Amino acid sequence: MPKRIFQWLMIAMLLIAARAYALSADEAKSMASGESDARVAALQKAVENADARTVRFIQALADDAVKLVGEVPVMVLDGKGIDPVTQAEVSVPDTAEDVMNNNRMRGELDTALAAVKLLSPEVEVRRAAIKTLGGQVDAGKLPLLEKALASETAPDLKEKLQLLRAAAMLGSDDAAKRLEAATQLGSSAQAATKTLLVERLQVETDGGVKAALQKSLGTVEARLAWGDRLGAIFSGISLGSILLLVALGLAITYGLMGVINMAHGELMMIGAYATYTVQVLFQKYLPGAFDWYLLAALPVAFMASALVGAALERSVIRFLYGRPLETLLATWGISLMLMQLVRTIFGAQNVGVENPSWMSGGVQLLGNLSLPYNRLVIVAFAVAVLAGVWFLIEKTRLGLFVRGVTQNRPIASCMGVNTARIDTYAFALGSGIAGLAGCALSQVGNVGPDLGQGYIVDSFMVVVLGGVGQLAGTVYAAMGLGILNKFLEGWTGAVLAKIAVLVFIIIFIQKRPQGIFAMKGRSAEA
Amino acid sequence: MQRRFTLKALTAAVALTTLSAVPAFAADTIKVGILHSLSGTMAISETVLKDTVLMAIDEINAKGGVLGKKLEPVVVDPASNWPLFAEKTKQLLTQDKVSVIFGCWTSVSRKSVLPVVEELNGLLFYPVQYEGEELSKNVFYTGAAPNQQAIPAVDYLMSKEGGAAKRWVLLGTDYVYPRTTNKILRAYLKSKGVKESDIDEKYTPFGHSDYQTIVADIKKFSAGGKTAVVSTINGDSNVPFYKELGNAGLNAKDVPVVAFSVGEEELRGVDTKPLVGHLAAWNYFQSIKNPTNTEFIKKWSDYAKAKGIAGHKDKPLTNDPMEATYIGINMWKQAVEKAKSTDVDKVIAAMAGQTFKAPSGIVSKMDEKNHHLHKSVFIGEIKADGQFNVVWKTPGPVKAKPWSPYIEGNDKKPDEPAKK
Numbered sequence: 001m002p003k004r005i006f007q008w009l010m011i012a013m014l015l016i017a018a019r020a021y022a023l024s025a026d027e028a029k030s031m032a033s034g035e036s037d038a039r040v041a042a043l044q045k046a047v048e049n050a051d052a053r054t055v056r057f058i059q060a061l062a063d064d065a066v067k068l069v070g071e072v073p074v075m076v077l078d079g080k081g082i083d084p085v086t087q088a089e090v091s092v093p094d095t096a097e098d099v100m101n102n103n104r105m106r107g108e109l110d111t112a113l114a115a116v117k118l119l120s121p122e123v124e125v126r127r128a129a130i131k132t133l134g135g136q137v138d139a140g141k142l143p144l145l146e147k148a149l150a151s152e153t154a155p156d157l158k159e160k161l162q163l164l165r166a167a168a169m170l171g172s173d174d175a176a177k178r179l180e181a182a183t184q185l186g187s188s189a190q191a192a193t194k195t196l197l198v199e200r201l202q203v204e205t206d207g208g209v210k211a212a213l214q215k216s217l218g219t220v221e222a223r224l225a226w227g228d229r230l231g232a233i234f235s236g237i238s239l240g241s242i243l244l245l246v247a248l249g250l251a252i253t254y255g256l257m258g259v260i261n262m263a264h265g266e267l268m269m270i271g272a273y274a275t276y277t278v279q280v281l282f283q284k285y286l287p288g289a290f291d292w293y294l295l296a297a298l299p300v301a302f303m304a305s306a307l308v309g310a311a312l313e314r315s316v317i318r319f320l321y322g323r324p325l326e327t328l329l330a331t332w333g334i335s336l337m338l339m340q341l342v343r344t345i346f347g348a349q350n351v352g353v354e355n356p357s358w359m360s361g362g363v364q365l366l367g368n369l370s371l372p373y374n375r376l377v378i379v380a381f382a383v384a385v386l387a388g389v390w391f392l393i394e395k396t397r398l399g400l401f402v403r404g405v406t407q408n409r410p411i412a413s414c415m416g417v418n419t420a421r422i423d424t425y426a427f428a429l430g431s432g433i434a435g436l437a438g439c440a441l442s443q444v445g446n447v448g449p450d451l452g453q454g455y456i457v458d459s460f461m462v463v464v465l466g467g468v469g470q471l472a473g474t475v476y477a478a479m480g481l482g483i484l485n486k487f488l489e490g491w492t493g494a495v496l497a498k499i500a501v502l503v504f505i506i507i508f509i510q511k512r513p514q515g516i517f518a519m520k521g522r523s524a525e526a
Numbered sequence: 527m528q529r530r531f532t533l534k535a536l537t538a539a540v541a542l543t544t545l546s547a548v549p550a551f552a553a554d555t556i557k558v559g560i561l562h563s564l565s566g567t568m569a570i571s572e573t574v575l576k577d578t579v580l581m582a583i584d585e586i587n588a589k590g591g592v593l594g595k596k597l598e599p600v601v602v603d604p605a606s607n608w609p610l611f612a613e614k615t616k617q618l619l620t621q622d623k624v625s626v627i628f629g630c631w632t633s634v635s636r637k638s639v640l641p642v643v644e645e646l647n648g649l650l651f652y653p654v655q656y657e658g659e660e661l662s663k664n665v666f667y668t669g670a671a672p673n674q675q676a677i678p679a680v681d682y683l684m685s686k687e688g689g690a691a692k693r694w695v696l697l698g699t700d701y702v703y704p705r706t707t708n709k710i711l712r713a714y715l716k717s718k719g720v721k722e723s724d725i726d727e728k729y730t731p732f733g734h735s736d737y738q739t740i741v742a743d744i745k746k747f748s749a750g751g752k753t754a755v756v757s758t759i760n761g762d763s764n765v766p767f768y769k770e771l772g773n774a775g776l777n778a779k780d781v782p783v784v785a786f787s788v789g790e791e792e793l794r795g796v797d798t799k800p801l802v803g804h805l806a807a808w809n810y811f812q813s814i815k816n817p818t819n820t821e822f823i824k825k826w827s828d829y830a831k832a833k834g835i836a837g838h839k840d841k842p843l844t845n846d847p848m849e850a851t852y853i854g855i856n857m858w859k860q861a862v863e864k865a866k867s868t869d870v871d872k873v874i875a876a877m878a879g880q881t882f883k884a885p886s887g888i889v890s891k892m893d894e895k896n897h898h899l900h901k902s903v904f905i906g907e908i909k910a911d912g913q914f915n916v917v918w919k920t921p922g923p924v925k926a927k928p929w930s931p932y933i934e935g936n937d938k939k940p941d942e943p944a945k946k
Contacts, residue, residue: 037686104686191749195751239736360772360800362773368749370775444735445765454733
């Protein structure tokens with residue numbers, strides 16, 4: 001809230017200096033109530049020579065902070081009613097109705113505010129304003145844009161303003177101006193520019209302008225195509241990283257230890273619910289640090305799943321080593337029990353896990369390519385987990401023992417390795433990684449009792465395709481499947497892509513049952 | 527010999543007691559079947575409808591019941607299993623001998639129940655919006671037909687107020703309801719002069735959770751002109767879809783998404799802040815202000831608190847199918863009183879033209895012929911608190927057209943169920 005007040009103050013100072021044009025009660029009323037057409041007209045008129053009060057009122061409208069007392073609009077700021085015209089504090093009765101803004105109204109309000117902010121002394125405010133305006137400018141904004149352009153000092157913003165001006169000029173009655181605009185717009189990389197050019201092309205009559213439009217459209221589209229291609233690759237990598245996370249735990253429990261663990265998905269689900277629990281606790285006891293709950297959730301999710309995994313191994317699975325069919329049935333039964341347990345504790349409905357604020361939104365790379373933060377974080381997280389697992393398996397004593405037990409249990413035992421304990425540790429590690437995957441999944445998908453069911457097939461697919469007993473194979477398989485899936489999806493649609501990938505895997509396994517990489521190990525020999 | 531005799535005697539005795547017990551029992555109560563999934567994937571949406579029927583039954587019983595008899599609910603759980611819906615219906619009609627059934631959500635389950643109620647001459651009240659293309663003498667449809675939901679929504683998005691959309695993405699889950707609805711919408715859009723190249727139809731499997739490609743495609747498509755998305759995505763896939771929309775920076779001002787299966791209950795537990803401004807089309811919203819609705823919400827809140835219904839006892843929500851269920855059972859009660867009997871054929875005849883003061887603020891009327899309700903259509907924008915802002919509504923109730931005129935050959939079909 002202080003930030004917003006600061007903004008107002010700034011705008012206020014700026015505008016008082018420029019012109020003092022008082023907001024009248026009639027204007028305020030016509031902006032807040034009535035038919036949208038009339039409201040938009042009143043708003044556009046008010047923006048032309050807005051004073052600080054008008055801007056404050058428009059800001060309040062955009063924030064849905066205006067109520068109608070009878071027919072008089074009143075701003076409600078920090079719980080206090082303020083008359084927009086006199087700025088005096090007034091009481092707001094309970095019967096006051098909210099001013100309703102639909103999408104169109106909200107868009108107009110934002111555009112109006114952005115237009116006013118174009119003249120702000122702060123570079124960042126201007127940048128944000130230009131971004132909000134995007135391609136949505138009409139000829140009416142031209143004088144304002146000219147003015148902003150004349151006073152703009154930052155070179156990159158100047159460039160953007162020029163494009164905005166060109167976009168506004170595209171609707172001009174003067175063919176020469178349209179020609180200039182059409183040529184200038186060729187240097188844009190915005191999807192909105194394409195929209196503008198396409199729409200203009202449909203109504204354009206002048207031959208010369210038409211040719212210029214066509215040419216600009218061509219260059220803009222070529223630039224946009226790059227964004228599309230990179231976007232497809234990124235979504236492939238993102239899906240791949242999710243597949244990698246869900247399969248990595250299984251690569252240890254199934255790949256290295258040879259346990260067909262049908263409850264793997266449920267271990268992920270436990271990780272996701274652990275994340276949810278941490279979120280709820282943060283909301284209750286540490287609302288100030290809510291944005292960082294995810295960091296606290298990581299170890300909790302890991303430990304919760306690892307402990308459940310260890311308990312499973314100790315109580316059930318260790319009695320079933322070497323009996324794959326019984327293991328399969330037993331773990332399947334356990335998965336049902338775990339699901340029912342969660343249903344009893346948390347209810348059958350999905351629970352809502354919120355993204356921390358630093359994970360929502362995305363970074364704009366190209367005009368039409370923005371990478372969502374949550375996906376970027378998950379890709380980075382997958383890499384980190386992979387590095388951690390690799391280090392643990394290849395570089396530590398525990399990893400050495402795990403590999404030793406995997407390759408030859410009796411010899412390892414003869415060397416004094418407590419194989420039973422190593423089994424438990426390895427299984428707990430695999431389960432814990434499943435918990436981490438669950439924590440990551442909670443940021444992109446639904447958290448419900450059957451969360452694991454949706455991923456169990458995928459994770460087995462990745463491990464089998466990569467080659468049982470191989471971490472590197474798992475990585476290649478996950479990335480390969482992710483990118484293949486996304487490219488097929490763009491080409492055939494989601495339903496067919498899923499089928500095509502399954503068919504591909506069936507054929508691949510027929511031709512090469514040992515997976516991409518084959519390795520000798522206990523399970524490979526069995 | 528002795529043993530066999532004992533067995534026979536026992537069977538006979540049991541049969542006799544059952545026979546004599548049933549009429550005696552039936553004399554004081556009227557049995558009402560409730561056929562909603564209480565487990566499985568659809569439990570999320572359907573459980574609350576079971577509670578709505580129970581609440582209405584309590585209310586009717588408190589006022590003295592129907593024809594001087596109390597209503598007795600018979601609750602069964604078809605567990606989101608489509609063939610089980612048919613079995614449970616048979617059980618309700620032949621063993622429990624219920625006078626009426628309130629149930630089903632998905633069109634698949636209704637199609638599964640249909641032959642059973644028709645064969646045994648039962649009576650089903652179906653409370654959910656659906657794709658039309660069906661009209662049975664034994665079913666009353668209290669949810670919306672396509673012309674009471676889908677078509678007005680598209681009209682709104684085409685209007686200046688709704689953003690004057692020129693291009694359309696029809697996005698749905700891959701099954702009968704979205705496919706049929708989109709077939710109707712495609713024909714409708716074409717009749718409004720929308721070109722084939724400006725319509726993009728997409729489907730995802732049930733439970734799909736990775737909407738990156740789809741959202742990227744929508745973004746690409748929307749660069750070609752003002753675009754609106756019509757979503758018939760069902761179930762919890764909606765959450766990742768809306769999340770992806772928000773993260774990709776597609777907000778409602780640029781590309782509005784209108785959903786037909788997303789209501790107050792579905793938005794529970796979803797972070798609605800990035801979704802503000804996206805739309806839903808229904809015949810009822812909890813946020814509608816009128817005395818009938820205030821009373822309805824209060825009744826539901828009190829009932830949910832008294833019965834400790836999970837979720838609703840802390841945050842009571844009402845939605846469109848709940849309202850439709852509530853109208854359905856009350857109309858049935860009125861029809862039984864008019865017919866002075868629970869006989870199915872007499873009740874069906876008495877249902878024609880029944881009216882009821884609906885929480886949506888209109889006097890809802892059962893059509894004299896086509897077994898569908900006349901309903902007002904509302905379009906709401908999602909607010910930050912998960913409720914809806916009504917931004918558009920029809921001037922009055924709209925008559926249902928179960929046979930959409932936009933599907934070929936439907937113009938010859940009669941607007942009433944075939945007589946048997």
